[in-house]
Amino acid sequence: MTTTNHSQQQAVPLAPSEAAEVTGRAPAGQQLRPGPRPKPQTAFRRALSRYNAPFAGFLFISPWLIGFLLLQLWPIIQSFYLSFTDYNLLDQAHWIGTKNFRQIAHDRLFFNSLKVTFTYVLTSVPLKLAVALLVAMLLNRAVRGISIYRTLIYLPSLIGGSIAVAVLWRNIFGLDGFINKIVPLLGIAPKNWIGTPTTALATLVILTAWQFGSAMIIFLAGLKQIPAELYEASSVDGASKLRQFVTITLPMLSPVILFNVVMGVINAFQTFTSAFIITNGGPVNSTEVYALFLYKKAFGTFEMGYASALAWILLVIVAIATSINFIVSKYWVFYESEGGAAK
Amino acid sequence: MTKRSRLRFGASPIVTHAVLIAFSLLMFYPVLWWIFASFKSTPELALPTLWPKEWLWRNYPDGWNALPKYTFTFFYLNSFKLNIATTVLHVLSASLVAFGFARLTFPLKNALFSLLLLTIMLPSQVTLIPQYAMFHSLNWINTYLPFIVPAAMGGAFFIFLLVQFIRGIPRELDESAKIDGCSWLGIYWRIVLPLTRPALVTVTIFSFIWGWDDYFGPLIYLNSVDKYTVPLALRMFIDTQSAVAWGQLLAMSLVSVLPPVAIFFLAQKHFVEGIATTGLKG
Numbered sequence: 001m002t003t004t005n006h007s008q009q010q011a012v013p014l015a016p017s018e019a020a021e022v023t024g025r026a027p028a029g030q031q032l033r034p035g036p037r038p039k040p041q042t043a044f045r046r047a048l049s050r051y052n053a054p055f056a057g058f059l060f061i062s063p064w065l066i067g068f069l070l071l072q073l074w075p076i077i078q079s080f081y082l083s084f085t086d087y088n089l090l091d092q093a094h095w096i097g098t099k100n101f102r103q104i105a106h107d108r109l110f111f112n113s114l115k116v117t118f119t120y121v122l123t124s125v126p127l128k129l130a131v132a133l134l135v136a137m138l139l140n141r142a143v144r145g146i147s148i149y150r151t152l153i154y155l156p157s158l159i160g161g162s163i164a165v166a167v168l169w170r171n172i173f174g175l176d177g178f179i180n181k182i183v184p185l186l187g188i189a190p191k192n193w194i195g196t197p198t199t200a201l202a203t204l205v206i207l208t209a210w211q212f213g214s215a216m217i218i219f220l221a222g223l224k225q226i227p228a229e230l231y232e233a234s235s236v237d238g239a240s241k242l243r244q245f246v247t248i249t250l251p252m253l254s255p256v257i258l259f260n261v262v263m264g265v266i267n268a269f270q271t272f273t274s275a276f277i278i279t280n281g282g283p284v285n286s287t288e289v290y291a292l293f294l295y296k297k298a299f300g301t302f303e304m305g306y307a308s309a310l311a312w313i314l315l316v317i318v319a320i321a322t323s324i325n326f327i328v329s330k331y332w333v334f335y336e337s338e339g340g341a342a343k
Numbered sequence: 344m345t346k347r348s349r350l351r352f353g354a355s356p357i358v359t360h361a362v363l364i365a366f367s368l369l370m371f372y373p374v375l376w377w378i379f380a381s382f383k384s385t386p387e388l389a390l391p392t393l394w395p396k397e398w399l400w401r402n403y404p405d406g407w408n409a410l411p412k413y414t415f416t417f418f419y420l421n422s423f424k425l426n427i428a429t430t431v432l433h434v435l436s437a438s439l440v441a442f443g444f445a446r447l448t449f450p451l452k453n454a455l456f457s458l459l460l461l462t463i464m465l466p467s468q469v470t471l472i473p474q475y476a477m478f479h480s481l482n483w484i485n486t487y488l489p490f491i492v493p494a495a496m497g498g499a500f501f502i503f504l505l506v507q508f509i510r511g512i513p514r515e516l517d518e519s520a521k522i523d524g525c526s527w528l529g530i531y532w533r534i535v536l537p538l539t540r541p542a543l544v545t546v547t548i549f550s551f552i553w554g555w556d557d558y559f560g561p562l563i564y565l566n567s568v569d570k571y572t573v574p575l576a577l578r579m580f581i582d583t584q585s586a587v588a589w590g591q592l593l594a595m596s597l598v599s600v601l602p603p604v605a606i607f608f609l610a611q612k613h614f615v616e617g618i619a620t621t622g623l624k625g
Contacts, residue, residue: 050448056527057449063436064459067496072462075473082472089476135366141359151611152367155374158607162556163574164596167581168377171388171589178376178391210370214618221619262464270466273558277578294468299563304472311468318466 083309088302100309110310112285113293120201120289121268121321124208129260132212136219137249150217157213165207166277170194173203173278197286200279204287207274215260222256223249251334258329262322269318290314381594388589399590403598406591410579413568415595418576425487425572426554429494433550434543436497441505442531446517456506462499475563489564490554501546504617508542509535545617548610552603573599 048054058065083100087093104110135153139146159165172179173193180190193199230248239247250257272291275281281288281296294314298307380388381402383395407415443449444456478489516538517530525533536543558574565571571579577599580592607614 048450051450051452053443053447053527054449057443057447057452060443060447060527060531061440061455063495064440064497064499064502065455067493068458068462071474071493071496072465072470075470075477076465078473078476079469079471087472087476089479138359138363138366141356145360147611149363149367150615151608152371155604155607156370158552158603159374159556159600162600162603163558163577164599167577167592167596168373171380171593172373172376176389178389181389181391210373217615217618266464266466270468277558277581291468298472298475304476308472311466311471314466315469318464322464 079308079311082305083312085305085308087305087308089304090302093305096305100306103306104309104313109285109288109293113288113290116201116286116288117269117271117290120205120208120271121265124205125261125264125268127205127209128212129215129257129264131209132215132260133219133253133257135212136216136223139216139220140223150220153216154213157211160207160211161273163273163277166274169203169207169274170278194279195283197283200283200287204271204274204278207278208268208271215264218256218260219253222253226252254329254333255335258325258333262325265321265325266318269314269321377593377597381590381597383590385589388593402590402594406580406588406595407598409588409591409595410576410583413571413576415573415576415598417569418571418573421570422555422572425490426551428487429490429554430547430550432491432494433498433501434546436495437501437505437546438536438539438543439531440497440502441509442535444502445506445509446514446530446535447527459499459502463503478564484564485566485570487570490560494550498550501550504546505539505542508539512538541613541616544610544613548606548614549617552606555603 051057053060082093084095084097085093086096086099139149139153156165171177175192175195177193179193183190191199193203226249230252231244234244234248270291271289272295275287275289275292276295279287281292290310291314294307294310297303297310376391376393379393379395382398382400383402384397384399387395387397444452444459474489478484481488483489483492512535517525517534520530520534556574557572558578561572561575562578565575568579577592577596580595581587
């Protein structure tokens with residue numbers, strides 16, 4: 001009778017529910033949809049029935065899931081632990097507390113690499129994206145020959161990250177490079193661009209900006225999605241080209257710009273190959289970007305505990321930079337679905 | 344077409360084309376110079392001019408055989424072996440996982456997918472050292488396993504790209520196959536996979552080209568010359584010679600970018616679409 005009390009309370013508003021409870025225990029209580037309460041032993045099964053493949057789904061994603069757990073999550077945790085040790089690959093790691101971090105706080109080369117990396121990120125990303133957007137807008141207007149231009153302009157991006165292009169750069173911007181035959185025409189004295197501390201980083205920034213092709217293609221695809229009616233309506237209203245750019249192109253394109261900025265910044269913080277091949281961090285550490293500094297600690301002197309601490313600091317920096325990008329984006333990124341203005 | 348031509352406003356098309364041609368040439372000039380420079384003698388490399396006074400065809404055979412013990416043929420075979428293996432694994436695993444995320448529902452799916460997206464943004468330095476230590480303790484250093492095993496997990500970026508694509512394929516087909524009693528594996532293999540072909544081509548291209556260009560991985564995991572890939576061989580070229588034979592080096596560098604460039608020309612459409620989808624639908 002104790003159960004009746006409970007079921008009566010529910011039965012008050014709905015008359016057939018009493019019956020439903022009875023038949024609900026029978027194997028096939030189909031015709032009484034609204035009423036049946038789950039049997040305790042089938043609750044788990046019912047929870048799973050919300051999914052079309054509760055077990056097969058895991059099988060399908062298992063290659064990634066296993067890889068994620070073993071090759072990413074576990075190493076991340078381990079790297080956090082190692083950052084508090086004196087690990088050097090060959091000997092057992094010893095816990096040394098925060099010594100690595102305290103040492104880093106006094107490491108002149110660490111602060112140098114931070115300065116170099118931030119300079120690199122803050123110059124190369126805006127330069128690359130500005131060029132990409134400008135060229136994308138030009139290409140968006142060209143009706144004919146778009147694929148030829150796209151090919152010519154994209155090709156450097158295709159090969160730009162390779163060691164082959166780093167070799168090319170080393171030659172072009174060296175003392176005997178052909179750049180030195182061109183710059184006097186612009187009134188600049190020839191010099192060894194790669195061997196001069198004040199200009200070495202600039203050659204790397206130019207190399208990065210030269211590879212604007214991917215960002216450009218993403219911009220181009222974004223531009224194609226802006227309805228032509230918006231421009232037509234505003235030119236009827238007498239808006240200037242500049243005004244159209246500011247009031248239509250930029251807001252409509254802002255989600256795509258955000259994507260390019262976020263990915264561009266994350267990638268720029270990790271730049272390695274060009275700095276390693278072209279300048280190897282020199283001259284006088286003027287191009288020793290963070291990833292290169294970390295590499296030298298980990299695989300040059302095998303201070304792997306120290307390098308792990310550096311890696312975690314990089315993770316925090318990248319996370320903060322990305323969060324800032326997303327937080328600031330609330331003030332400038334325009335989403336059609338939210339604003340609803342476009343439709 | 345009409346829509347785009349309506350977009351043409353402001354400066355005349357001639358001006359647009361003039362600016363574009365000038366800009367394309369400026370961007371492309373270093374590559375053009377590079378092609379001609381690979382036939383030049385060292386003193387001539389200091390000039391911005393294109394046409395070599397004297398064509399040094401032997402830069403190519405000399406460069407090809409310049410390294411001691413092995414010719415470049417050997418390093419190209421290494422690079423092809425490694426990258427074909429990793430590319431095949433990337434395509435197979437990424438498509439399986441992407442099918443799971445795009446079509447199946449299972450507990451924790453959304454949380455796991457968010458994690459997958461997060462890992463695209465994860466700086467690889469954070470996992471570098473423990474991964475290296477792990478592979479070191481498994482005796483995988485100086486083998487291709489540190490490249491092949493991670494490729495078998497699919498690669499977060501490729502999975503994301505394929506998920507975006509599969510979501511765009513109408514579900515009616517696989518639903519009717521389901522009613523006919525087709526298993527999930529059957530639906531994946533017989534229905535979704537054939538329809539995903541354009542995106543699979545994109546993944547193949549990117550996986551091969553990125554693998555081909557990868558320098559950091561081989562740098563830390565491969566340490567004997569008989570395992571070297573082409574980028575490491577190029578680096579050795581710089582290191583082993585006291586006075587760098589720039590003509591030969593530029594010639595060999597140029598040859599090393601030919602496979603990616605050839606793939607790019609063969610499959611340009613997939614390329615452009617691949618970049619655009621990942622950037623836009625994210």
